[in-house]
Amino acid sequence: MNSIFDLDCRRCPRLAAFLDTVHAEEPNYYCRPVPPFGDPRARLVLVGLAPGMHGANRTGRPFTGDHAGILLYRTLYKFGLATAPLSTAADDGLQLIDARITNSVKCLPPANKPLPAEVKQCNAFLQAELRQSPDARVILALGAIAHVAVLRAYGLPPAGFRFAHGAQHELGEERLLLDSYHCSRYNTQTRRLTTEMFEAIIEKARDLALLKRGAS
Numbered sequence: 001m002n003s004i005f006d007l008d009c010r011r012c013p014r015l016a017a018f019l020d021t022v023h024a025e026e027p028n029y030y031c032r033p034v035p036p037f038g039d040p041r042a043r044l045v046l047v048g049l050a051p052g053m054h055g056a057n058r059t060g061r062p063f064t065g066d067h068a069g070i071l072l073y074r075t076l077y078k079f080g081l082a083t084a085p086l087s088t089a090a091d092d093g094l095q096l097i098d099a100r101i102t103n104s105v106k107c108l109p110p111a112n113k114p115l116p117a118e119v120k121q122c123n124a125f126l127q128a129e130l131r132q133s134p135d136a137r138v139i140l141a142l143g144a145i146a147h148v149a150v151l152r153a154y155g156l157p158p159a160g161f162r163f164a165h166g167a168q169h170e171l172g173e174e175r176l177l178l179d180s181y182h183c184s185r186y187n188t189q190t191r192r193l194t195t196e197m198f199e200a201i202i203e204k205a206r207d208l209a210l211l212k213r214g215a216s
Contacts, residue, residue: 004129005035005106012118015107022057022108030060033107037062038100041135043209044081046072047126047146049182050105050114057108061090062101067185071195072101075202098209100136102129104149119149127153137175138209140201143182150177165193166201168208178205 023031055066063069
């Protein structure tokens, strides 16, 4: 598994079967592994959890068409990292600027909860993707599962890198891991993550990527 992505991947039987079921119910949905979005040479890489049922699993682009994507793309646009504030479809013309978005797990999981074995199985794709992103300077993990997935992709022990919103970790090779709560509907509705908090972390990630670029 050397490629950063496999459109026909069915290595996780539970996820493959679930996608088949969803596709039978929603034949117009994408219902396949969702590819990364953005420039492979971007200096900022955002890593989420997995495609949402009516978001990326429907549209075929990360964080596109669901609640989490509303806050994400609006904030990316505010800080000059996207060409538009709203992502509605994979062919809507929106582009990222010096940023790339991917997920820890490429397929839709039941109840939005991938099993640990599925996260681990999909990690080889993330590992290859990060390896083939030579200009990446800041990796922004959206949630604890993404945080652990990034560490695993770099061969680092999670025990030595505690997840916390706003936490910053050195990955080596002039790369940083920055943590944020996931911009999910649950987190924003319970105000575990506010708009102000998320805007601050995106601005920090952008500025750190620029600083790292300037230092290299």
